[in-house]
Amino acid sequence: MANKPKINATAKGHEYFRVRALVGYDCTGKHIYKNFYGSSKSDAEKMKNDYLKDLQDGLNPDLTSQSLSQAMHTWLWDIEKFSGIKSSSFERYESIYRNYIKDSKLGLLVVSEIKKLPVQKYYNSLIDTGKSESQVKNLHKLLNKFFKYAETEGYILKNPLVGLKLPKDNEEDIEEDDCVVETFTNEEINKIIENIGNVKLRYIILFALLTGCRQGEILALQKSDIKDDIVKINKSVRKVKLFDDEKTYEHEMKVTKPKTKSSNREVPLTAKLKNELKRLEKLVAEEKLKLGPEYTNNNLLFPSITGTHIDAKNLRRSWERALDNAGIPRKKFHALRHTYATRLFENGTSILTVSRLLGHSSTRTTEIYTHVLEDIKAKEVECLDKILKEGL
Template sequence: MAVKTNCNINGIDYYRLRVTIGKDRKGKDVIKNFYGTSKTDAENQKDGWMKNKLLGINHISIRDSLSMAMFNWVWDVLKVSGIKVTSFERYEGIYRNYVEESSLGFMILEDIQRVNVQRCYNKLHEQGKSYSQIKNLHKVINMFFKYAVIEGYLLRNPCTGIKLDVYKKEEDVGEIDLFIEDEGTVETFTDEEIPVLLEGIKNKKLKIMVKFALGTGLRQGEILALKKTDIKNMVVQVTKTLSFAKLYDDADNYSYETIVTRPKTKKSIRKVPIPTELKKDLAELNKIRIEEKLKLGELYQDNDLLFPSETGTYIDSRNLLRSWKRAFEGIDVPYKKFHALRHTFATQLIKNGAQLITVSRLLGHASIKTTEIYAHVTESTKADDVQSLNSLFK
């Protein structure tokens, strides 16, 4: 008698058992899938998982689906490994968005071969996912399989030999890595847009912050984390960053909090000279802080911040975003993200003759390859500038 199955994944028949294992934070049922070669096998998978759950044990089994095994790895290994909170948030997000409910995630761990992983990436590429997104997914999956091999769960890593360069496009310049420097699309402000933007900003503190970003190239989180003591002799010492991150108790319970952590990479810890023209702006910023402190009196929470909120605390990134968007209302400058100020800093330096290695160090890039994307932008600008000479020959 043929084995009864009820689903087919990548050409292989499985029996899938769907079980409600609890409620999520919104009160909705949490469904977990168990896969086996038969109904009995799937039920055994479920019974073993439930037993271990009651005992507080979350071992990885080669008969687990990749989704189940990676779930245990994310929460029982990664979360307690000492990685940054923001890094864990990225890992967990990649797992949840690309593995948990994917066709690859449904496969039994010991059945996964290199072709299955490559096929997963091919499908994502066809769906329009970028090289950077696929590369970062591969990093997380590869980390998991390396762990599974080291711990003896598997004999080989199916990620070995995976080809990623096939997903690159001609416009993919440099290697922009989510875990190192997620620059995204390179938006910059033109020479004509900058004065219009600055003139349109009515909030004095925000205007000084924008000037500071244009003059130093610091990331938003690095600026918001600065203390007054981080600036000496018009040089800013970058040693930390402010993040708005998920803090997890477990998979179903988390909260968003503002935290200060070390920068993304060792090279992000750096010293950056401040243009001397900003000296008067920093003096004005000091007056603003004093006025805010006097206004609130004992209610003011002095944290010695360079750019504090009106109450002396860290500026909430969501409030900054709202103020930033308001700055574009009624001015003839297209909206761009705050990060465009950092891009503008880099492209202006290169356009004015700065060496690529110098720009890379000022930006705190882990690799000069990331900085090369700005050279690509300036080359495009040069081409456009030359084409403007066509009018001379008409």
């Protein structure tokens, strides 16, 4: 049921037409009407009819008229934020939305009108401007999650991302720094250690070098994670944003589970590393005694001087100073993990063993060390010559 068109006057004196449609009833049984306005009677009637058709088709027309940017903002802050996801995950979602959707051309499109082609073109443009395949893949995951929600809630009839082709991404371990492998020579490592003195960074460096663990995994370790000369890797720590609203947030250290099952692993400790950890224990005991009751005992293997988790930014600064003092060109802390893997390969360790020690989800990820693997393969095939007798 709808009322007859009615002429109304705007504040500027222009006339427009208004029609109403019955769209439902409230909890008391009272009629709920929705107004539609147009510059002519036919315009107003068309708006009303389009709205009623969308309702009949199962769409929510009040939402489908929103842009992707508007609709995703509402979903992110009013729905997803309170869905029980980890704060680190929400921080990642918010960053992806802010950098790739909020002010983008794709974000301006009306949700209900988005098809595969404009999304595919947007992905391609990101690649063309230098974004990595992993970045596009993470954007796609978030968009797909939103469109699944939108489909369920009646924003759209069908998820437009179904069947969309993504750029190939053969690298499963994003932390391996886009396949750029930086390593240290033995001489460089010894020079760093000799110049650093008896400070906590010394033991963190040695632990990374002799176990291949990631920085976040090392800083999350507790003393109880080491047993029978084996260290169990089952968590990581990082600083995340805890949002109160879009503009208000605070940082907090969060311990989380590793991103993949394969990251949960056991790594044996070398004899030298075990001795170094004994020296570390004495250093930590001195710090604890010095601070007294103000010390926070978290049973961490590598605590800050107050007993809390070491901030990654502070560690990076100390690491860079250590390289500068030793006269070594700056490389990322992650280069210690690459050095660990490279030395194992150079000493004949199989790719499967190295893959498991690093916590890679497959040996394909470990193949970033091809510069070492190719040399090893060339040497190993020489054993085939022994099949033939001398003189042949």
